[in-house]
Amino acid sequence: xxxxxxxxxxxxxxxxxxxxxxxxxxxxxxxxxxxxxxxxxxxxxxxxxxxxxxxxxxxxxxxxxxxxxxxxxxxxxxxxxxxxxxxxxxxxxxxxxxxxxxxxxxxxxxxxxxxxxxxxxxxxxxxxxxxxxxxxxxxxxxxxxxxxxxxxxxxxxxxxxxxxxxxxxxxxxxxxxxxxxxxxxxxxxxxxxxxxxxxxxxxxxxxxxxxxxxxxxxxxxxxxxxxxxxxxxxxxxxxxxxxxxxxxxxxxxxxxxxxxxxxxxxxxxxxxxxxxxxxxxxxxx
Numbered sequence: 001x002x003x004x005x006x007x008x009x010x011x012x013x014x015x016x017x018x019x020x021x022x023x024x025x026x027x028x029x030x031x032x033x034x035x036x037x038x039x040x041x042x043x044x045x046x047x048x049x050x051x052x053x054x055x056x057x058x059x060x061x062x063x064x065x066x067x068x069x070x071x072x073x074x075x076x077x078x079x080x081x082x083x084x085x086x087x088x089x090x091x092x093x094x095x096x097x098x099x100x101x102x103x104x105x106x107x108x109x110x111x112x113x114x115x116x117x118x119x120x121x122x123x124x125x126x127x128x129x130x131x132x133x134x135x136x137x138x139x140x141x142x143x144x145x146x147x148x149x150x151x152x153x154x155x156x157x158x159x160x161x162x163x164x165x166x167x168x169x170x171x172x173x174x175x176x177x178x179x180x181x182x183x184x185x186x187x188x189x190x191x192x193x194x195x196x197x198x199x200x201x202x203x204x205x206x207x208x209x210x211x212x213x214x215x216x217x218x219x220x221x222x223x224x225x226x227x228x229x230x231x232x233x234x235x236x237x238x239x240x241x242x243x244x245x246x247x248x249x250x251x252x253x254x255x256x257x258x259x260x261x262x263x264x265x266x267x268x269x270x271x272x273x274x275x276x277x278x279x280x281x282x283x284x285x
Contacts, residue, residue: 001141008053011098016090029086032281035060037078037099040272044071044110046145047102047138048079051095058087068145069106078273088277100270102142108265109146112249116260119253123260126151128241130263139266151241151261159186160213161193172200176207192239198225205232213261216242219251226256 023029039045048065055062060083072078078099081091109125116123125148131139140150152158159182161175169175175193182191190210195201198221201212212229214222217240226238240252241261252260 023086023089031085033279035088036080036276038274039072039076043271044106045103046106046142047098055081103271105142106146109143109148113147115249116253126261128263159191205229211237213239219255223255
């Protein structure tokens, strides 16, 4: 995942606009110390490499960084660094926020991935672009570390036709009347259409659409629709989206879909981590 230096600078600057007033007033900034982040729960960690870059920006030597995507248990050390006290305190909450929030996303993602793989190893989890603004790089990296792929990184890369598009073409029938022309215009791209009912899905499938995305269709109903669609085109890609979470993921995985598209992984508690800063100079404080 490409993270710019500018983003690392911004993450630090958000918490340290000028300097650490407390460390300055206490006159301990030149003391030597160590920072250590420890997990308080079972989790899939994410963001350690980014924290390593925060360390480097602040002159802290990283001495132990577990790779993102590693599963840890309570008490495991995620990251450690050596440096002066001023730098350690500047890095403290920046690193904590990155690790806790990214690891929360990665852990929830991993939970979904494990659930669907038990039912069908070929099913993939992908994540929507419903990300809190300004956090896209961190959120996507965390989802990757949890074992998913992004559904769409933006509007420029894939063709996904929603009803909000079709309304300008005369609905699904109007869209279908232009489908061949659209395919000629975008020969190298697959064309996906989001649908909400069986009738539209069958009509699009018969027309040779590449993929169908079912929005908020209950899994029991979806299973019946998919059975009919597979008889028409066994090779079509079928995606389920809308309201899918840890409680219903297995039902959707059992419906016969190829891909689960979800936003659920982005919303939830951060992973509970502990941070300790200790002195390593002559005074040992």
